[in-house]
Structures are given as structure tokens and as C-alpha cells.
């Protein structure tokens with residue numbers, strides 16, 4: 001069984017280059033993913049016209065399965081009455097049914113979480129209710145389990161420590177218990193792939209962490225142009241499950257192309273490890 005996932009994040013519709021939308025669409029059509037996961041900051045300011053542009057982009061690729069979660073930019077910043085009383089109204093108008101959407105792929109169980117809050121502008125957390133619900137959920141027999149939410153559980157630079165999910169230690173423990181394979185996030189616009197054991201060495205079962213960069217926004221960081229991650233998972237009863245993640249960057253010619261590929265394999269109780277020599 002092979003499953004191909006495109007992990008895109010932080011498009012920030014309303015603060016994006018329209019040409020890059022076309023480049024990303026072209027590349028996704030070439031790659032034919034089974035599933036596209038978009039981990040938040042869909043818009044720049046949570047305005048209805050920005051959600052409509054995002055929705056048009058999703059609709060243009062509607063032959064693929066989608067999972068979409070909100071980011072801190074998808075909650076109104078200045079419209080206080082909307083922010084406190086109906087923070088997700090525009091998101092819901094455009095993406096009705098996307099939170100907790102059931103993905104009809106038998107081999108994959110996708111857990112979508114909203115890590116944002118109307119009371120926090122930037123920082124994110126999963127609520128105790130979300131964590132309890134996950135633990136209570138009956139885990140179906142499946143090949144791959146994926147958790148997706150906006151705020152990352154690890155970052156490559158010290159300056160982004162403040163942007164990490166607030167209750168990440170508790171959440172990562174629960175993810176190990178629930179045998180989560182992949183933990184997807186965005187938010188820092190700094191693409192990064194790592195194993196959970198790097199930051200959480202006390203947790204025995206390792207999952208793979210994918211933090212995608214910004215796929216469309218102008219707000220890129222040094223060394224990180226617009227990008228996304230392509231995740232190929234291969235689960236076959238005759239060998240250990242394997243996964244490769246390739247970072248696709250927007251190059252000088254205006255196309256997305258792979259620049260870095262990392263490979264992983266899964267062992268029963270230890271979870272995922274890095275495949276060093278390919």
C-alpha cells in the first residue's frame with residue numbers, strides 16, 4: 001500500500017503572489033496526491049474574500065481528498081465582536097465540514113485539531129477536551145495515523161520556541177500512546193522535518209514531525225522560499241513500513257521542485273527511525 005500526501009501550510013490568501021498559486025496547482029496536479037493536508041493560516045486576516053480565494057484554490061483541486069485546519073491568522077484580529085463571538089464564521093462559510101472531516105481512505109486515519117483560540121493571538125494549544133476525546137476515540141486498525149494542527153511541536157531555531165504548541169509535552173505523550181505516525185504543523189514559515197525523539201527523548205515511541213513552510217505567502221524567511229512537503233508512505237506486509245518526505249521549494253524558474261529528501265522506517269514498539277543510507 002502506497003499513500004501520497006501533500007502537506008501544505010500557511011498560504012495566507014490575501015498576502016500571496018497569484019503566480020505561485022498557479023505553480024503550486026500545477027505541481028500538485030503532476031504529483032497526484034491521495035490526500036492534501038493544509039495546516040492553517042489559510043488567510044492573512046480572516047476576511048471573507050480571502051477565504052473565498054482559498055476556497056477557489058481548494059475547489060480547483062477537488063479531485064483530491066483534503067483536510068484543512070485553521071491557524072491564528074484565520075481568526076479576526078481587529079473585528080473584536082466577530083473575534084469573540086463568531087471567530088470561525090468565515091472559515092466555516094468557506095470550509096464547512098472540514099474540521100473533523102472523515103477522510104475516506106481506509107489505510108489512513110487523520111486527526112484534525114484546532115490549536116487556535118480567540119483568546120490567544122499567536123500561541124496555540126490543544127484543549128484538555130481535545131486530548132481526552134483522542135484518548136477515548138476507538139483506534140481503528142489502520143496503517144498510518146496522522147495528527148494535524150497549526151502550531152508546531154518542534155522548530156529548528158531558538159527564536160521560534162515561543163511559537164511552539166504550549167502543551168506539547170503532554171500532547172506528544174498522548175500521541176505516543178495512540179501510536180501517531182506523523183505530526184503535521186506550520187506557523188513558523190520555516191520548513192523542518194525531524195523525529196519526535198530529538199526534542200522528546202523520554203518518549204520511547206517516535207513519530208515523524210513535518211513542519212511545512214509557507215506555500216504561497218510573501219512572508220518568507222531567509223533560506224526558505226515558498227515550499228511544501230511531499231510525504232510518501234509505503235506499508236507492505238513483507239517489509240517494514242517506510243516513509244520519505246521531500247521538501248519542494250519554489251525555484252528561480254517559478255516552479256516547485258524537490259530539494260531535500262529524508263527517509264524513515266517504522267519498527268513495532270519504537271515507532272519511526274531515520275534511514276541514513278539510501
Ligand SMILES: [Fe+2]
Pocket residue numbers: 010012041071073187188189
Ligand atoms: Fe503563517
Ligand SMILES: [Fe+2]
Pocket residue numbers: 041071072073150186187188
Ligand atoms: Fe500562524
